[in-house]
Amino acid sequence: MLFSPGFEEGGGGALTVHPYWVLVSIVQFLLVFYLLRRFLWGPVLRTLRDRAARIREGLELAEAAKAERERLKAEVERLLAVARVEAQAIADRTTRAAEEAAAAIRAQAKAEADRIRERGRIEAEQLHDQALAQLRSEVAGMVVLAAGRVLGREVNPEQHRELIERSIEEAGAQLSEGQA
Secondary structure: OOEEEOOOOOOOOOEEEOHHHHHHHHHHHHHHHHHHHHHHHHHHHHHHHHHHHHHHHHHHHHHHHHHHHHHHHHHHHHHHHHHHHHHHHHHHHHHHHHHHHHHHHHHHHHHHHHHHHHHHHHHHHHHHHHHHHHHHHHHHHHHHHHHHHHHOOOOOHHHHHHHHHHHHHHHHHHHHHHHO
């Protein structure tokens, strides 16, 4: 009834303002404003501030997590690079050790082959010398026996043996020259 048409006062539909109702309206507005501010705006603003703080914290945590993820990624890359270098070094050492072992085995096998070859040569030489000595002995004995039968008497075996051995050595030297 703040603005009410004034039908009683003479009729023409004029609008009148009552100061009492203006004052009541102002008090009501201030009361509603105080209540809204106290019970609605305060909690709403506090909720908005809390929410903004949580969002800021979340963004800071996300940035910190991103920075930590980047740091961990760099650390993993560094560790992988170190591991690759170590693996390459181990592979190189293993290859070098295998090559050295192979070279040592080859050298040992060559030394063993040379030793076996030398032993075979020495044994063949000894067998050759033994066969020659045995052959000389048999030839000398046969020549002494043949000379004794040809002459009809016994020849001094010692003198005859020296003569035969000299003849065999000369024949052996001639044979060696002929083969060479």
